[in-house]
Amino acid sequence: MTQDDLISLWLTVKLASITTIWLILLGTPIAWWLSQTKSIWRNIVQPLVALPIVLPPTVIGFYLLIAFSPEHFLGEAWLNSTGFSLAFSFPGLVIGSIIYSLPFFVQPVQVSFQSIHKEIVETAESLGAAPRDRFFNLLLPMAKKGFLIGICLSFAHTIGEFGIVLMIGGNIPNETRLISIAIFDQVEILNYERAHLLSGVLLIFSFLLLAFLYRLDSLWAQKKNLSH
Secondary structure (H helix, E strand, O other): OOHHHHHHHHHHHHHHHHHHHHHHHHHHHHHHHHHHHHOHHHHHHHHHHHHHHEEEEEEHHHHHHHHOOOHHHHHHHHHHHOOOOOOOOHHHHHHHHHHHHHHHHHHHHHHHHHHHHHHHEEEHHOOOOHHHHHHHHHHHHHHHHHHHHHHHHHHHHOOOOOHHHHHOOOOOOOOOOHHHHHHHHHOOOOHHHHHHHHHHHHHHHHHHHHHHHHHHHHHHHHHHHHHO
């Protein structure tokens, strides 16, 4: 790998790590609310969260690019407070990646929360456990499978992003050129050797991550069967 490839790889891992941390902070309360609420707003929030699964990334990237421009409120506010544009910047990539990977974290965590029997929570409540204690000491450990799946999927999904990061980040060396964009650059100039190398890195990473998740799921299933 060249120095530029290593920088692109580092930026990709950095983006995926920051995005995953923010998804944990923002996605956990959303997943909990969706798993518990019977509000009519659930019928609006849940499709909005899941929208990136079916919507082309270029569509999301296009609207985010408009929102990030200095001519609109978000972009103008960011420019006034930081002195640089949100569009075609690394922070813009982070915001776009959080939105685009949100369902890949929220949905597994939501399913895990929903699988917890209400009787367990009610018993803890009857024993005097405060809401905060119930959530952090009971619910979060019981939903660890969903959290692990959500973290792995959202991290891997961010690693493989292309359309949305190209739309809102462009192809700026040492700032927004991620590994997926670097692969596209090599294909465009017919440098298939380097494209093979970079693609192979992502291919091996994706395979190992999925193998890990499937193996972990198998171990959890075996443990559950033994407990019964």
